[in-house]
Amino acid sequence: MQKTKSNSLSKLALQRFKKNFWGVLSFWFIVFCALMAVIAYMLAPDSSKNANQMHLSIHSKSPGFSVKMLTIPSNTLSDQSYLNKIFFGTKNMDTEIPIEGYSFNDTFLEITPYTEGELTGISKRIELTSFPDQLTKDEIAQEFIEDRTFILGTDKYGRDLLSRMLIGIRISFSIGFVAVFISLLLGISLGAIAGYFGGKADVFIMWLINVTWSIPTLLLVIAITLALGKGFWQVFIAVGLTMWVEVARVVRGQVLSIKQMQYVTAAKALGYNHFRIITKHILPNSLAPVIVISAANFAAAILIESGLSFLGIGAQPPMASWGAMIKDHYSYIILGKAYLAIIPGLGIMSLVMAFMLIGNALRDALDVKG
Template structure:
């Protein structure tokens, strides 16, 4: 029996490998997960939530370069190295975009950056404001660097690339947690309804039909407003609205499988219902559940983006691709459409990857194919 299962698994894996778009999407998803885990090591702005603002350089084009003077705050970083790697640094230093600077005997005089041909304000900093500095030349060497914004800056002057990289966490997290909640509820209720039937099945189907009759987005908004705005509230709200598809699929599969001979044999051996459902029925219905989970993953990302666009998803300063589109959709007619197109393309790419993986899994796990 185990050899048969193993051979079927290998056959499904071989069929999946022959699907170019499925393998490509899987590789893209693995890359996104790695970026989400180590985003603060990759992002140019490694502060918490990549929220370092430079209003004077807001809405700049991709590839924009500017000199940046960093003025130390003198406060020690209280967070551990591990915390900084996975959650960003507690940045208390002041970064100032500058057009020009001049070294003086007592420190440095800068000319702050302003857009256009106007001259920026001048400001002077003494040597005492820079630790371990004995000569003005060391200020320019150590604290002045040319910074390149690869994807430009948003309307608050934050690095768009860093916000995009950190924002992957929101989309992937909402997918994993919402799908986990939907699987937990959907498999449990679907298996109970399909296995026992009768009034139990009628009640659960009534609950499924009532939930399904309510528009998903409206139901999510209602749950979110009840639980409050926030990161975890969105996860729970989306998960509580996506279980109905899983429950209907599981119910139909269980109703067919419970008539099989091995289930009858398990009942004859005296196994309890929980053991039969857990060990004999659910393992044999995982194929369609995996396929629908991939589709639910994509749907969860779209729902979260929509909620963030409406302002009831992940709250600022936490980066969310949907919130980025909300902040910059008006820039489409102002000649800076990329500020909204870049996060929109990212959402589309991630959703497309999950849909292609779902299609590849459907073909690979189709025993009739």
Template sequence: MVPSKSLGNIALQKFKKNFWGVFSFSFLMICVLIAIFAYALAPDNSQNANQMHLSIHSKPPGFKVKMLTLPSNEVSQSGLSIFFFGKKTTDTEIPISDYKILENGIEITEYTSDGTAGLNKAYPLSSFNNVTKAEEIPSKYISEKKFILGTDKYGRDLLSRMLIGIRISLAIGFVAVFISLIIGITLGATAGYFGGRVDAAIMWLINVTWSIPTLLLVIAITLALGKGFWQVFIAVGLTMWVEVARVVRGQVMGVKQMQYVTAAKSLGFSHWRIITNHILPNSLAPVIIISAANFAGAILIESGLSFLGIGAQPPMPSWGGIIKDHYSYIILGKPYLAIIPGIAIMSLVTAFMLMGNALRDVLDVKN
């Protein structure tokens, strides 16, 4: 059987030979899997990984401490809800340095970071569920917790916040690029195909939007729509369509001169059919490349907005928000609190840029 020589197969074979393309694609797939299974992987699976322990704030990576868990009324929640949105926990966690079993309860010594003696508190047996003897409390409600990346300034597990924060970055990329493609392809194809006054009107809109600084426009849209998660998606998407529209317009203007388009017109096909079936499929290679770059741009814009305080709002974890909370720690001897999310943003953006470069090489007909 003769192997297929379609353009798709040829492009796929060329992509497989591109080391950085395959590497970046593999890295991005791992990031996507981490985003999907974030709460299953996170040590702190509470909603937004927001379990605070102020007595162990700003601890270095690898920090360990004993933790006493005080149970409270259980919140009814399905396993699927916990998987995607985290556990609506109302349990109280208390870092401790020591404990002593009492006849009808337990006495703990709270952890202190300065080495001084912590407060002693006693909790009766009734504070714990499914326990009949005080000796059972340590095995069921006291555990040693290790914070692999340390804790933030509120004593929250930094690794959990980072894992869940990747959802924000990838989601903003997907949604913003989707919105920009819908608007950009529609307006660009319309302008390039019909030309004349339609082209002039759309180009005027493109040039006006293009002349406004992207970050300023995003801030204006965000303030108009209000602060929040979905507002950022819409704001970023509404500012990234211009470049897509310009490229699609140029591609359509060239493709519509081809003989097969002229033949389609002579056969009486509708404008919609000609654009969607004959012109756009032969015009989208540059758009795919731009989309990869726009992914990277959307992640940077969202991080910038969160750093300014108008992106994802607390307690929702965002890499830009984590940097905002800890950038002052760079000069306070704990720079890793800001460097770790910074490296994560840099790695994700670099992967998308490498993917864009690989796609450019693969889809270049001259190679």
């Protein structure tokens, strides 16, 4: 009977959620972004590791910029597997040169490198032996010279902005998942212990919560990051260690009210141990507000990571991070190229807003009184 009732409440919550237009839209947007994060290197025009292929001669170009690109193949053989390329990018040894024009001679390819303005680049000669021997001149031109369009333009280092944006989604999702996982693990455990056992355990955990809460989140993250060192995983751990407080406080309050219920008293009378009572009877009935908080924490983790990267203590170069992209280009706002900072800013805003909207939708759907 209790299981049937639980199932019916779950179905009711799901029906309520489906009726929330913004919640459903946000859900599918997040699923879409998560899918892009997984296959980012397959979608990115620049599939090199961290989308870090630099072309300084075409830096800070506007969206839609096109140029001829010559690729000089490397003789070094790559030992990367296909799966490794998909998840970690290609170890690109090839040399790419933006060019304005080219012509073939008997033994070399003469190119005019791309230059900005009225100045004409100094022509260079590339021996045809740099390319595979079996290819004719027409085949070399067809295979190694292409018209490349940068849909979102290039950054100040001449890297493809679209590719950097796609790879940057991974950082945002990774920080969200890891930080929320750590916060749930600590928050649910400590909150359940404090609410269920009470006494000195409750006093100590509440003291720890109050002390942690009194420290500004960003300052605490910076302190932990500096203690652990700069890096990818250090930021994840630091953000997660600052987000457990609200989860613990909510879980404690839920456990305090639920442990007075008759079915918990009956479980104690039947001789069940504390671990089983907490995990099987109390926590499953107190997770609704935790789910809502998790969505908000996911959004907060993305913002904190972006802030840390902007300050230079988040994800380190050449790793693609939306916060670091804003840091690199915020000065361009007054130089007439504001899109270099606005595009990653819109990415952060849209992803955070999606998680906040889905959190609101979950709150309405899981509200039993509603």
